[in-house]
Amino acid sequence: MSPRRIDPKLTTALLEAAASLVAEEGVAGLTTRRLAAAVGTSTTAVYTHFGGMDNLVRAMVHEGFARLHRRMSTVRATADAVADIMALGTAYRANALDHPQLYQVMFGSAALGGFAITDGDRQHGRYTLQPLVEAVARATEQGRFRPGDPLLVAQTMWIALHGLVSLELGGYLTDPYDADVCFEAQLCSLMVGAGDDHEAACLSSRRARRRRSAHA
Amino acid sequence: MSPRRIDPKLTTALLEAAASLVAEEGVAGLTTRRLAAAVGTSTTAVYTHFGGMDNLVRAMVHEGFARLHRRMSTVRATADAVADIMALGTAYRANALDHPQLYQVMFGSAALGGFAITDGDRQHGRYTLQPLVEAVARATEQGRFRPGDPLLVAQTMWIALHGLVSLELGGYLTDPYDADVCFEAQLCSLMVGAGDDHEAACLSSRRARRRRSAHA
DNA sequence: CACGTTACGTAACGGTGTTACTCAATCAAC
DNA sequence: GTTGATTGAGTAACACCGTTACGTAACGTG
Numbered sequence: 001m002s003p004r005r006i007d008p009k010l011t012t013a014l015l016e017a018a019a020s021l022v023a024e025e026g027v028a029g030l031t032t033r034r035l036a037a038a039v040g041t042s043t044t045a046v047y048t049h050f051g052g053m054d055n056l057v058r059a060m061v062h063e064g065f066a067r068l069h070r071r072m073s074t075v076r077a078t079a080d081a082v083a084d085i086m087a088l089g090t091a092y093r094a095n096a097l098d099h100p101q102l103y104q105v106m107f108g109s110a111a112l113g114g115f116a117i118t119d120g121d122r123q124h125g126r127y128t129l130q131p132l133v134e135a136v137a138r139a140t141e142q143g144r145f146r147p148g149d150p151l152l153v154a155q156t157m158w159i160a161l162h163g164l165v166s167l168e169l170g171g172y173l174t175d176p177y178d179a180d181v182c183f184e185a186q187l188c189s190l191m192v193g194a195g196d197d198h199e200a201a202c203l204s205s206r207r208a209r210r211r212r213s214a215h216a
Numbered sequence: 217m218s219p220r221r222i223d224p225k226l227t228t229a230l231l232e233a234a235a236s237l238v239a240e241e242g243v244a245g246l247t248t249r250r251l252a253a254a255v256g257t258s259t260t261a262v263y264t265h266f267g268g269m270d271n272l273v274r275a276m277v278h279e280g281f282a283r284l285h286r287r288m289s290t291v292r293a294t295a296d297a298v299a300d301i302m303a304l305g306t307a308y309r310a311n312a313l314d315h316p317q318l319y320q321v322m323f324g325s326a327a328l329g330g331f332a333i334t335d336g337d338r339q340h341g342r343y344t345l346q347p348l349v350e351a352v353a354r355a356t357e358q359g360r361f362r363p364g365d366p367l368l369v370a371q372t373m374w375i376a377l378h379g380l381v382s383l384e385l386g387g388y389l390t391d392p393y394d395a396d397v398c399f400e401a402q403l404c405s406l407m408v409g410a411g412d413d414h415e416a417a418c419l420s421s422r423r424a425r426r427r428r429s430a431h432a
Numbered sequence: 433c434a435c436g437t438t439a440c441g442t443a444a445c446g447g448t449g450t451t452a453c454t455c456a457a458t459c460a461a462c
Numbered sequence: 463g464t465t466g467a468t469t470g471a472g473t474a475a476c477a478c479c480g481t482t483a484c485g486t487a488a489c490g491t492g
Contacts, residue, residue, distance in 0.1 A: 004437070004438050004439050004440090004487090004488055004489040004490075005438090005439085005489075005490080006438090006439070007439080010439095010440095031478085031479060031480080032479080032480060032481080033478080033479075033480090041440075041441090042440060042441050042442080043441090043480080043481085044439085044440060044441070044442090044481090044482085045439080045440065045441090046480095046481095047480095047481075047482080048438085048439055048440070049439095052480080052481080053480070053481095104324075107382070107383070107386060107388070108320075108324050108386075119387065119390075122386070122387060122388055123391070126391060146414065151392065151393070152393055152397070152398075152401055153401075155393060155398060155401075156398065156401050156402055156405050159376065159379040159380050159383055159389075159398060159402060160375065160376035160379050160380075160402070160405075161379065162379040162382065162383060163375040163376050163377070163378040163379020163380070163382065164375050164376075164379070166323070166378065166379065166382055167323070167375055167378060170323060170324075170338070171335065171338055172323070172338050173371075173375075174335075175339070175342060176367065177367070177368055177371060181368070182368075182371060182372065182375060185368055185369075185371075185372050186372055186375060186376070188409075189372050189376075189405075189406065189409030189410065190405065190409060191409075192408060192409045192411075193404075193405030193406060193407075193408045193409030194405065195408075195414075198362065198411075221458075221459085221469090221470085222469090222470065223470080223471095226470095226471095247447085247448065247449080248448080248449060248450085249447085249448075249449090257471075257472090258471060258472050258473080259449085259450085259472090260450090260451085260470085260471055260472065260473090261470080261471060261472090262449095262450095263449095263450075263451080263471095264469090264470055264471065265470095268449080268450075269449070269450095
């Protein structure tokens with residue numbers, strides 16, 4: 001009654017090989033044949049393990065969201081909640097720059113590559129905002145931000161941050177102001193937009209930058 | 217010495233057919249064979265007219281930027297420069313929603329679909345910001361914004377707006393706050409972030425909304 | 433040990449972008 | 463008006479893609 005079991009090692013091997021293929025040449029470089037060759041198996045393995053390329057990409061996206069969540073969770077809360085928010089933004093951007101191709105698959109509205117990402121997959125990445133929402137709530141309690149729903153404020157910040165990362169990865173932020181300058185300007189604008197004082201925001205920005213260099 | 221000339225009608229016919237193919241089914245639906253069939257020609261025509269699919273997509277992107285620029289240029293300057301900026305943002309978003317697939321090709325860092333967009337193509341879309349830069353300069357002169365480089369401020373706004381549109385098209389803005397709510401919140405946050413008073417920004421927002429409904 | 437179940441390899445199908453090769457249509461020159 | 467060079471566009475092929483029907487061999491159970 002119990003037949004040959006699926007090999008979990010092969011599943012993870014496929015995922016890892018797919019990740020490095022995508023990391024090296026983007027989604028366009030991810031093909032069943034090259035994937036099978038990299039793992040030393042056959043193309044049908046992709047179907048027994050995932051049921052097609054779409055699901056494999058979906059699994060990669062889940063892994064990407066998990067990694068992003070892990071990275072955002074490493075940011076510790078301090079007395080300066082605004083600086084915490086900036087540190088979270090820095091972590092978000094750093095994760096995207098470390099895995100640019102994966103980020104584009106996660107948020108590139110994957111219709112482009114032909115791969116389908118379901119609504120469920122998108123919702124799966126929603127809890128990633130949790131640390132940001134909490135930091136915004138703390139900044140609001142501390143009187144740095146105007147009263148308002150922390151979720152909406154956090155979502156506004158996430159949207160702007162995604163715009164920055166997306167355009168940076170696309171190579172659009174080079175002209176007179178490079179991505180670093182735009183990032184700092186964006187963070188400051190977001191804090192002031194949420195209600196913080198401009199000078200206080202600049203001060204928190206310096207604090208967050210110091211924290212970042214201390215990490216390195 | 218003078219041979220058979222290229223047919224300009226076929227060039228535009230190819231572009232139009234490609235545009236409607238992309239509009240209907242995304243970049244994935246744009247193939248040489250289907251394109252040739254739609255125009256009633258052969259696949260080689262794509263190569264004599266454009267030199268490959270990449271260049272055809274590039275031409276479509278140029279057209280997309282031109283259309284975006286045209287649409288942004290229809291926004292007239294009024295006494296309320298902040299309301300003008302919001303109207304520009306509305307025009308930007310409306311254009312993206314009218315041509316979602318094209319927008320994704322323009323800014324989706326087209327490496328995803330396998331098509332290549334050069335740095336020159338990206339710079340080509342830079343002048344689109346011009347109307348926004350001017351409106352920001354006027355808002356700064358009027359004392360609504362903190363003193364600063366209008367280009368950097370405009371670029372910050374563009375980045376955030378792109379983030380909103382990108383996530384909206386990707387279907388990420390549904391949960392508790394839909395895209396409309398996020399858009400209004402984003403605009404208000406941007407104005408306040410640039411230095412405007414919060415209540416003044418809300419007032420200008422209402423003014424811009426009235427202007428929009430007057431257009432319809 | 434034998435059986436049933438199922439993962440995996442082989443090979444094929446229909447699709448893709450791209451390109452030699454060919455032909456026919458055009459315009460310049462006389 | 464005829465000729466001839468030039469070149470756009472059609473045919474067919476190549477290599478590649480995702481996917482799948484089929485066969486086989488390996489496994490867990492009885």
